[in-house]
Amino acid sequence: MKKVFFICLLISLVSCKNVSENSDTAIALDTAAIVIDTMSNYVPTIAKNNEWKYDTSEDKMTSNITKFASITSNESLSLDFPYDGINMGTLQLRKKNGALNIMVLIDKGQISSDYDDQNVKVRFDDDKAITFSYSKSADNSSDLIFIDNVTKFLSKLKKSKKTLIGLPLYQNGTQILEFKTENLKW
Known part of the structure; x- marks a missing residue:
């Protein structure tokens, strides 16, 4: 679908251009071919300067404050229909009523949950995966999981510059979310 869209877009751009020389047309068509070829292996990325975002929310009934820190993955997951397209992951910390939660969320798709094996591999920087x-x-x-053993996870996370999380995804295997996690202030 994406490839067809870009082909139509590029053809319309080339045909709308008032070209006086054949060489300009050849360059435009060569450029179109390169873009189309590149699109076949296209995995959307997000800016490399992802940073932690901090927020708070107040419970109007109790006046309790919930604190959040979240960061978006560096790259999109590559999932099949109906979850294809840009699909980022988010690593989120939440402190609510004194309890800390560490969550991994995805924009769309399904994180597999086998009752016998609900585990993810996590690699902090160049250390061995845990x-x-x-x-x-x-x-x-x-589309959401809560990491257990938050004390150990947070301790490692605070020291890391990069965190990789291998998520088991329904009918899409295990895929890696990479987060630029340095400078966490928690």
Whole structure:
């Protein structure tokens, strides 16, 4: 679908251009071919300067403050239909009523949850990958997991510049989300 869109866009651009020389047309068509070829292996990326974003929210009934820190993955997941397209991951820390939660969310898709094996591999910088168990959300959302052993995870996260999380995705295998996690202020 993306490839067809870009082909149509490029053809319309080339045909709308008032070209006086054949060489200009050949260059435009060569450029179009390069863009189309590149699109076949296209994985959308986001700016490399991802930074932690901090926020708070107040419960109007209790006046309790919930604190958040979140960061978006460096690259999109590559999922099949109906979850194809740009699909970023988010690593989020939440402190609510004194309890810390560490969550991994994806824009769309389903994180696999096998009752016997709810684990993800996490690699902090160049260290050896560590297995962390996870829990599903209370409402059974399939695009969100809660990392268990938050103390160990947070300790490693605070020291890391880069964090890789291998997520098991329904009918799409395990895919790696990479986060630029340096400078966390938590």
